[in-house]
Amino acid sequence: xxxxxxxxxxxxxxxxxxxxxxxxxxxxxxxxxxxxxxxxxxxxxxxxxxxxxxxxxxxxxxxxxxxxxxxxxxxxxxxxxxxxxxxxxxxxxxxxxxxxxxxxxxxxxxxxxxx
Amino acid sequence: xxxxxxxxxxxxxxxxxxxxxxxxxxxxxxxxxxxxxxxxxxxxxxxxxxxxxxxxxxxxxxxxxxxxxxxxxxxxxxxxxxxxxxxxxxxxxxxxxxxxxxxxxxxxxxxxxxxxxxxxxxxxxxxxxxxxxxxxxxxxxxxxxxxxxxxxxxxxxxxxxxxxxxxxxxxxxxxxxxxxxxxxxxxxxxxxxxxxxxxxxxxxxxxxxxxxxxxxxxxxxxxxxxxxxxxxxxxxxxxxxxxxxxxxxxxxxxxxxxxxxxxxxxxxxxxxxxxxxxxxxxxxxxxxxxxxxxxxxxxxxxxxxxxxxxxxxxxxxxxxxxxxxxxxxxxxxxxxxxxxxxxxxxxxxxxxxxxxxxxxxxxxxxxxxxxxxxxxxxxxxxxxxxxxxxxxxxxxxxxxxxxxxxxxxxxxxxxxxxxxxxxxxxxxxxxxxxxxxxxxxxxxxxxxxxxxxxxxxxxxxxxxxxxxxxxxxxxxxxxxxxxxxxxxxxxxxxxxxxxxxxxxxxxxxxxxxxxxxxxxxxxxxxxxxxxxxxxxxxxxxxxxxxxx
Numbered sequence: 001x002x003x004x005x006x007x008x009x010x011x012x013x014x015x016x017x018x019x020x021x022x023x024x025x026x027x028x029x030x031x032x033x034x035x036x037x038x039x040x041x042x043x044x045x046x047x048x049x050x051x052x053x054x055x056x057x058x059x060x061x062x063x064x065x066x067x068x069x070x071x072x073x074x075x076x077x078x079x080x081x082x083x084x085x086x087x088x089x090x091x092x093x094x095x096x097x098x099x100x101x102x103x104x105x106x107x108x109x110x111x112x113x114x115x
Numbered sequence: 116x117x118x119x120x121x122x123x124x125x126x127x128x129x130x131x132x133x134x135x136x137x138x139x140x141x142x143x144x145x146x147x148x149x150x151x152x153x154x155x156x157x158x159x160x161x162x163x164x165x166x167x168x169x170x171x172x173x174x175x176x177x178x179x180x181x182x183x184x185x186x187x188x189x190x191x192x193x194x195x196x197x198x199x200x201x202x203x204x205x206x207x208x209x210x211x212x213x214x215x216x217x218x219x220x221x222x223x224x225x226x227x228x229x230x231x232x233x234x235x236x237x238x239x240x241x242x243x244x245x246x247x248x249x250x251x252x253x254x255x256x257x258x259x260x261x262x263x264x265x266x267x268x269x270x271x272x273x274x275x276x277x278x279x280x281x282x283x284x285x286x287x288x289x290x291x292x293x294x295x296x297x298x299x300x301x302x303x304x305x306x307x308x309x310x311x312x313x314x315x316x317x318x319x320x321x322x323x324x325x326x327x328x329x330x331x332x333x334x335x336x337x338x339x340x341x342x343x344x345x346x347x348x349x350x351x352x353x354x355x356x357x358x359x360x361x362x363x364x365x366x367x368x369x370x371x372x373x374x375x376x377x378x379x380x381x382x383x384x385x386x387x388x389x390x391x392x393x394x395x396x397x398x399x400x401x402x403x404x405x406x407x408x409x410x411x412x413x414x415x416x417x418x419x420x421x422x423x424x425x426x427x428x429x430x431x432x433x434x435x436x437x438x439x440x441x442x443x444x445x446x447x448x449x450x451x452x453x454x455x456x457x458x459x460x461x462x463x464x465x466x467x468x469x470x471x472x473x474x475x476x477x478x479x480x481x482x483x484x485x486x487x488x489x490x491x492x493x494x495x496x497x498x499x500x501x502x503x504x505x506x507x508x509x510x511x512x513x514x515x516x517x518x519x520x521x522x523x524x525x526x527x528x529x530x531x532x533x534x535x536x537x538x539x540x541x542x543x544x545x546x547x548x549x550x551x552x553x554x555x556x557x558x559x560x561x562x563x564x565x566x567x568x569x570x571x572x573x574x575x576x577x578x579x580x581x582x583x584x585x586x587x588x589x590x591x592x593x594x595x596x597x598x599x600x601x602x603x604x605x606x607x608x609x610x611x612x613x614x615x616x617x618x619x620x621x622x623x624x625x626x627x628x629x630x631x632x633x634x635x636x637x638x639x640x641x642x643x644x645x646x647x648x649x650x651x652x653x654x655x656x657x658x659x660x661x662x663x
Contacts, residue, residue: 004528004531027528028527029527029528058531058558060530060558060559061562061626062620064622064626065620065622066619068609068613068619071613072612072613072615075613087551088548089548089552089555092552093555093626096629097622097625097626099609
């Protein structure tokens with residue numbers, strides 16, 4: 001039986017960038033935790049904000065809406081948003097939804113920090 | 116005195132000859148009777164002359180350009196006496212030479228005139244009696260033929276209608292006095308599908324009944340071997356065309372119902388178009404095709420609709436649509452359509468139709484043609500809710516096989532449970548990338564069903580059916596939120612969302628549609644259903660390539 005993990009997020013920094021490591025499911029239940037992680041990450045006024053989806057199991061349409069909200073806040077704060085670790089399926093969804101047009105989308109953390 | 120008899124030209128009948136009026140008259144004469152067959156043409160002036168002559172006529176004094184007169188003279192006739200009744204020439208007494216070889220005297224002629232005056236009414240009565248006997252015999256023959264025709268038809272019509280869970284089928288058949296060629300039939304298949312046939316043979320009586328019997332048998336035999344209605348009609352046409360009598364043909368509609376899904380695939384060989392009543396209104400079920408038995412090499416268009424709970428299909432024959440009122444107005448298709456809009460209860464539809472027909476045709480109407488009515492209704496509370504559109508011709512109804520039936524309690528988060536269970540059912544069917552896309556679509560659709568349809572009531576489950584065909588996977592997701600409208604799956608405006616002009620939400624339906632190859636929505640007053648079609652593979656699809 002598949003185990004469904006609740007959402008969690010941890011914030012760290014590297015090379016002037018804030019990195020938010022995302023875990024579990026991004027759905028309606030993730031809203032408070034995700035927004036809290038964003039607020040924490042942005043506090044240090046990083047040059048860029050990296051979202052690590054490598055440990056994310058599932059993103060639903062409400063999760064997409066939450067990411068749109070984060071992207072909107074980052075754009076308002078003039079902080080570049082870069083994602084990495086997305087599975088091929090979610091990369092496709094980010095392209096279909098055009099999120100990929102407004103945020104970087106690379107394969108791994110090294111590429112995200114280098115970009 | 117020699118008596119010679121002849122006959123006036125009259126229609127020939129198949130009955131054995133009986134003594135004619137003239138023969139009856141000459142039997143009174145105790146002399147030698149010679150047989151003389153002489154036809155007098157209706158245009159021969161002799162007829163008009165005899166009708167007004169007023170008595171016996173001496174042929175030697177008659178000057179007429181008459182072939183019959185010439186023939187009579189050649190046959191040795193000297194005097195003829197017309198038999199006239201109520202101004203109508205009904206026969207002639209012909210006289211040749213007297214046995215004494217003397218001339219006919221005025222007394223002879225007077226005797227002859229008296230005889231014809233006395234005999235004419237009796238001859239006329241005898242003629243009428245004979246005519247009535249012939250007509251009675253002909254009526255008896257026709258009635259006997261009609262009995263045979265009725266027997267053939269009624270023996271071959273189904274004794275019962277299909278009894279299908281969640282469905283209601285009714286049929287009505289009333290032959291015209293002359294017995295038209297209407298027929299209907301139900302074909303049962305091992306996989307649960309049921310064929311509905313309604314047809315009409317041109318012509319009436321025994322010939323129509325025999326062609327009807329042949330067509331019915333062909334449909335049954337060929338229907339067993341071929342899958343789709345169009346192919347069945349095509350093959351029946353090819354076989355029938357060799358045997359059908361000239362100037363006869365058969366209109367026929369063949370519809371194949373999958374009771375499990377509500378899909379109704381149909382083809383039509385020139386029969387009156389059935390009507391489909393759904394939540395969207397009443398629509399003709401149009402599919403083109405020539406009647407059977409007219410031309411070889413015909414193709415028959417196939418269409419498919421899905422009957423949702425509450426939907427009704429009305430099949431009928433031209434005995435209804437082409438009935439006439441006392442002033443000659445035709446009942447017509449718009450009135451048939453109005454029957455479905457006006458009569459809301461499917462159970463009353465046949466009764467409503469007959470009442471409407473009776474009102475239209477008025478008292479004393481003699482039914483012009485057979486009237487055949489068949490109704491197919493999907494009950495509103497049926498277990499499995501039909502979904503889909505009429506545009507799924509590349510997914511023929513008969514090809515679907517059920518892989519799983521799933522119930523999901525309407526609780527937040529259970530959409531992932533639905534996605535995983537559907538994925539497990541089709542794991543061996545779809546490539547990985549397409550499987551991921553289907554999971555996302557199923558999760559989104561289930562979430563909508565739980566939230567909008569079932570209001571997250573845990574005891575109101577979302578029902579999910581998973582089917583496969585050789586070409587695709589189909590997932591039907593049904594909730595209890597009938598009548599809702601989720602809106603169109605338009606691409607959200609991301610710029611507007613990012614700039615705060617729109618809510619960041621509103622991705623669900625768009626995502627579902629983007630993830631699958633086809634999405635169909637269907638609602639009735641109790642249920643809302645979403646049908647997702649995912650083809651097994653698509654060469655041009657990046658998702659397929661990723662999963663390869």
